[in-house]
Amino acid sequence: MTPLKSFEKDYPLIDSNFQSFCVSHGIFSVEDFLLHDLDALIAFADSHSTSQTLKQGIDQLLSIIDALHPPLLNGLQLLEDAQRNKHILSTGCEGIDALLGGGLCEGQLTELVGSSSSGKTQACLLSASTVAKHESSVIYLDTGNSFSPQRIAHFVGQSSGYVFDNQADHILRKVLDRIICYSVFDIYQMFDVLHQLKINLRSEVVKSNQHVRLLIVDSISSLITPILGGSGPQGHALMVSAGFLLKKLAHEHNIAVLVTNHVVGGEDGVSKPALGESWKSVPHVRLLLSRDCGSNVCNISMLKHPSKVRYLIRKFLYGVVYVSQYHDASGWAASSAMYL
Known part of the structure; x- marks a missing residue:
C-alpha cells in the first residue's frame, strides 16, 4: 500500500x-x-x-x-503483453501443470485452497524448488514456520536424479540461494516485505540473471483471518488492499503469485474457502486440494480459471504418475495421479 x-x-x-x-x-x-x-x-x-x-x-x-495511473491498454495491447511477457512456470508437478495448461502464469495470482495436510505447502515448496532450479529467484513468505530446506533438498535431488554427491550439493546450494524466505507473522509485516520488493524491482536491485519470477505466500489466510474480526471496516480494507498489491506486483513485474488459503465449515457441513466472498474475486485461478481419508491420494479440483472451461477432479498420489482426459457436455475434464 x-x-x-x-x-x-x-x-x-x-x-x-x-x-x-x-x-x-x-x-x-x-x-x-x-x-x-x-x-x-x-x-x-x-x-x-x-x-x-x-x-x-x-x-x-x-x-x-x-x-x-498507467494509461489504459486496449485488448490488442493486453494480448501482446500476455504473449511477450507473461510466461508459464512449471510447478514441478505434472498433474497440476496439465490441469493449468502448463503451470503457473506470470501476471496472475493462483490460490491453493485446502484443509490442513491437503498438500498446499508441499505444492508451494515443489514450485519454489522447480522455479529456482531454472535460475530464477523466488520470494517465499512463510507465515507458519512451514518452509523446509530439507523438503527442497528432496525435491531437487528427485528431479535431478543425482545421489547427494558434490555435484548435487552444488545444485542444491544454488537453488536454496535463489529462494529468499521471509518469516511473516502479521499482515503489516507482509506489506513491509511487498513494498520493499516493489522498490527493489523498480530500482533493478535484483540481478537480471536472477529475476524474481515467483512470489509465494503460505498462507495468506493466516495473515488476514485475525484482522477480520470486529464490526469496523479496517480489516476488510486491509484484506482487499493485500489482494490489490499482490495482483499489481504480478501484473507490472511479470511475476507468478501463489498463495494458500484454508477452508472453513459451510452450509450442510460442506467445507468452503476461508476469507469470504470479497476475497473470492481476488485470485485469477483457484484450485481446491483435499486428501482422501486414510490414504495418500489427494484430489485437485478447479474452482476458478479465467480461460478454462469447467474442470472436474484431478487426483495425485505419492507414487505413480498417470494422466487421462475425456470430454463431456460441460467441457474438458481430466484426472491424474502423481508424486508431490
Whole structure:
C-alpha cells in the first residue's frame, strides 16, 4: 500500500488534518482511498468544520492518482503483453501443470485452497524448488514456520536424479540461494516485505540473471483471518488492499503469485474457502486440494480459471504418475495421479 503520509511533503493539502480525517474512516493508504465510497467520504467532509479544505484534499488526492495511473491498454495491447511477457512456470508437478495448461502464469495470482495436510505447502515448496532450479529467484513468505530446506533438498535431488554427491550439493546450494524466505507473522509485516520488493524491482536491485519470477505466500489466510474480526471496516480494507498489491506486483513485474488459503465449515457441513466472498474475486485461478481419508491420494479440483472451461477432479498420489482426459457436455475434464 502507498501510505497517505508519503504525499505530505510535496502536497500541502494532504496534511496531518486530512490524514486524521481519512484514518477516522479506515483510510490509511491510496488503496484504501480507492476502495472507499467517495460520495460518502465527501458527505462526511461536508459535516466537518474544515470541510472546504478536506474536499480540496480529496480532489488533490484524486489528481495524484490520475497522474500516477498507467494509461489504459486496449485488448490488442493486453494480448501482446500476455504473449511477450507473461510466461508459464512449471510447478514441478505434472498433474497440476496439465490441469493449468502448463503451470503457473506470470501476471496472475493462483490460490491453493485446502484443509490442513491437503498438500498446499508441499505444492508451494515443489514450485519454489522447480522455479529456482531454472535460475530464477523466488520470494517465499512463510507465515507458519512451514518452509523446509530439507523438503527442497528432496525435491531437487528427485528431479535431478543425482545421489547427494558434490555435484548435487552444488545444485542444491544454488537453488536454496535463489529462494529468499521471509518469516511473516502479521499482515503489516507482509506489506513491509511487498513494498520493499516493489522498490527493489523498480530500482533493478535484483540481478537480471536472477529475476524474481515467483512470489509465494503460505498462507495468506493466516495473515488476514485475525484482522477480520470486529464490526469496523479496517480489516476488510486491509484484506482487499493485500489482494490489490499482490495482483499489481504480478501484473507490472511479470511475476507468478501463489498463495494458500484454508477452508472453513459451510452450509450442510460442506467445507468452503476461508476469507469470504470479497476475497473470492481476488485470485485469477483457484484450485481446491483435499486428501482422501486414510490414504495418500489427494484430489485437485478447479474452482476458478479465467480461460478454462469447467474442470472436474484431478487426483495425485505419492507414487505413480498417470494422466487421462475425456470430454463431456460441460467441457474438458481430466484426472491424474502423481508424486508431490
